[in-house]
Amino acid sequence: SQTIHQWPATLVQPVGSPLSLECTVEGTSNPNLYWYRQAAGRGLQLLFYSVGIGQISSEVPQNLSASRPQDRQFILSSKKLLLSDSGFYLCAWSVQGGGGADGYTFGSGTRLTVV
Amino acid sequence: EDQVTQSPEALRLQEGESSSLNCSYTVSGLRGLFWYRQDPGKGPEFLFTLYSAGEEKEKERLKATLTKKESFLHITAPKPEDSATYLCAVQASGTYKYIFGTGTRLKVLA
Numbered sequence: 001s002q003t004i005h006q007w008p009a010t011l012v013q014p015v016g017s018p019l020s021l022e023c024t025v026e027g028t029s030n031p032n033l034y035w036y037r038q039a040a041g042r043g044l045q046l047l048f049y050s051v052g053i054g055q056i057s058s059e060v061p062q063n064l065s066a067s068r069p070q071d072r073q074f075i076l077s078s079k080k081l082l083l084s085d086s087g088f089y090l091c092a093w094s095v096q097g098g099g100g101a102d103g104y105t106f107g108s109g110t111r112l113t114v115v
Numbered sequence: 116e117d118q119v120t121q122s123p124e125a126l127r128l129q130e131g132e133s134s135s136l137n138c139s140y141t142v143s144g145l146r147g148l149f150w151y152r153q154d155p156g157k158g159p160e161f162l163f164t165l166y167s168a169g170e171e172k173e174k175e176r177l178k179a180t181l182t183k184k185e186s187f188l189h190i191t192a193p194k195p196e197d198s199a200t201y202l203c204a205v206q207a208s209g210t211y212k213y214i215f216g217t218g219t220r221l222k223v224l225a
Contacts, residue, residue, distance in 0.1 A: 103213075109157065
C-alpha cells in the first residue's frame with residue numbers, strides 16, 4: 001500500500017533563517033506531488049506541484065521554493081523565512097493525471113511558526 | 116475564476132441530530148468534486164469523489180450528493196466522533212490542482 005511521510009511535525013524558526021521540509025512517498029512510482037499551505041480561516045492554497053523529477057510548477061509568487069531530487073521525494077525550502085511564512089504545510093500525492101477516484105492523499109502536515 | 120464556497124462556517128449538532136453541509140462551486144469544466152475530513156493538527160483524509168450531477172456516494176453516516184452548482188454532505192444521526200472540519204474541493208478539467216473551500220467546522224455534542 002502507498003504511504004506518505006512528512007517531517008518534521010512542528011517547527012519553530014526565527015525570521016531570516018532557512019527552511020527545509022521533506023516529503024516522501026512509498027509504494028508507488030511517478031506520482032504527482034504537491035505542497036499546500038493552510039492558514040487559519042483560509043482554504044488550502046496550492047504552492048507547488050510536480051509531475052516528474054526536476055519538474056516544478058509554482059502557483060503563487062512567494063519566499064519559498066520546491067525541488068524534486070528523486071521520483072518520490074519532494075522538498076520545500078526557503079533561504080530566509082518571513083513572519084508571513086507561518087502556517088500549516090501539507091504535502092500530498094496523486095496518481096499521474098492529478099486525481100483518480102481516490103483524489104489526493106495528504107501527509108500529516110508540518111506546523112511552522114516563524115518568530 | 117474557479118471558486119468553492121462552503122457553508123456554514125461552523126455547525127453545532129446534538130448527537131443524533133441530522134444535518135447537511137453545503138459546497139457551492141463554479142468551475143470551468145468539472146473533472147471531480149472531492150470531500151475530505153480534517154481533524155485538528157492533521158492532514159485531510161479523503162472521503163468521497165463525485166464526478167457528475169446526480170451522483171451520490173455513501174459511507175457510514177455520511178452521504179454526498181452533487182448537482183451542477185453544488186454538493187451536499189448529509190450527516191445522519193451524527194456521533195461525537197464525527198466532529199471535524201469537512202473540506203470540499205473541485206478539480207477543473209485539464210488541470211492538476213484542486214481548489215479548496217475554507218471548510219465547515221462540525222461539533223457534535225454528546
